[in-house]
Amino acid sequence: MEHSYLNSVRVNNDSCTGCLLCVKKCLVHAIRVRRGKAVIISDACIDCGECIRCCPTRAVRTLAEPLTELKRYKVNIALATPSFYAQFDGTLSASVLWQGLREIGFDSVFDVPLAGDYISEEIETFFQHYQGPYPVISSACPAVLRLIQTRYPELIPHVLPVLAPAEAAAIYVRRETIRRLNLAPEEVGIWFLSPCPAKGTNIHQSIDVAHTAVTGSLTLSSIYGPLSLAVDRIRNEKNELPEATVGTSYQLAWGLDEGELLSTGCRNGLSVSGPDDVDEILQQITLNKLPDVKFISCYICRSGCVGGPCVAVNKFVGMKNLKKRIAMRRLRERANRSEAMQAARVCDGFPASRQYIKPLKAKPAPPLAGDFGAAMEKMEQLTALEERLPGLDCGACGAPTCHNFAEDVVRGYGTEEGCIFLKR
């Protein structure tokens, strides 16, 4: 078992120059430079992927499966998420994209927005019976869930106990495929086309579901090349394929940060995206600063999943693409949200979240010492050491701040000599 699989971001030592950019950028201070190379502290890493974005030598990458993995399964199904659709112009028929996925190795495609319609309804029902605490925090972004586990464990009771649409889709399509084709579970590969490292980690680690139905993740950037070629070919051969997304326009919008909120019809909701702002909003919830807000959708990537670190097109291009597709879809629906949802309810037997979801586990950074008294002593040492440090946060020691350095020393992960000012 991959017991130690805690995060999906990896550093390639051959190309890492130890430049400190990622160390400084990391929201949760999970990176240090040791012996000239970046080292990620996987317990603390939330897989937001900011380090992937900022690395000048592209030394930080996400672990994901290559297309060749598909050979190990009899039937392979791709989960087409809104962020997947966002990689292509919104006027390009979805059926062309699906055909393209078939040509690069998948046997069929499942439209995740369809599961989104079901999940939105679950969220509405959940709120009808829910008594608090408010605000409820969306469970859609696994990096946010990790942030809550590690930094805001007190907010775990606020997390929406509903599956992410892609997980609901995976459970449904896995069950139906096994039943219809009479296959063994290990013969079916369900693949998440992923914009980020966090979704991949969630597959290996299942932080909020008992057993994930997803087999693995392929990054959007890694399939974009072969898929674009296939799509161009198909377009040249037959150009009149009907638009084919099944879920409503409201679910397509989940790829954008505001989408989840709009699709649930929640009136007193707030939508936040980007690591710093998500962190600040979670902090405000902890301090009870937002008691009137009912629902908060949180995405670690700015602008939501279209802004993921593993997408192929620029997020603003992706937003343009997706908005166009949403507009096209909306033309075919009635303007009214609930009517569109009614019309979309085409599949029965979606998995009820409560059968699969498991409560998040608190995973705060370990205390300075196991015993409170001993931890207090270490804290005194930390404060005393910090007072002797220059407070410049120069990073020469490999830690992002003097405070982090002092904490590393007190925890036994470094020595005072690491600071060039103390050595002088």
Add this chain to the structure above:
Amino acid sequence: MEKRYTVEVDDFERAGAASISLKELLQKLGLAPETVRRIAIGTYEGEINCLIHGGGGVVIADITPHVITVRIEDHGPGIPDVEKAMQEGWSTASEEIRAKGFGAGMGLPNMKKVSDTFRIETEVGKGTTVIMGFSCV
């Protein structure tokens, strides 16, 4: 162990800075998340009171393995009628403060609600000190 944090006058942007620092410190000491949150909420309410009514002041946390005591001291006008001040919804905050979303009259009642022991020492014209005790077990 004692920790002191200064609360600046009318610094709404940074309101909560003391409670956030204190929260991070207590997490590192291994205090249970729910207790940490109670302390953070109580301290935050105190900070807000301190800057709205007290004209700034100081937050002093006394940390022992069994009890955490948070004192919020100001040298503001003092509270003439403590009983009234403890009523939910009763506030002397100005319209300007209310427009910022504060001054709902819930500060002191909330501080009492989240803490295990609660005391107010106040003298008109001299200032107010609120003392909250939190049991660690």
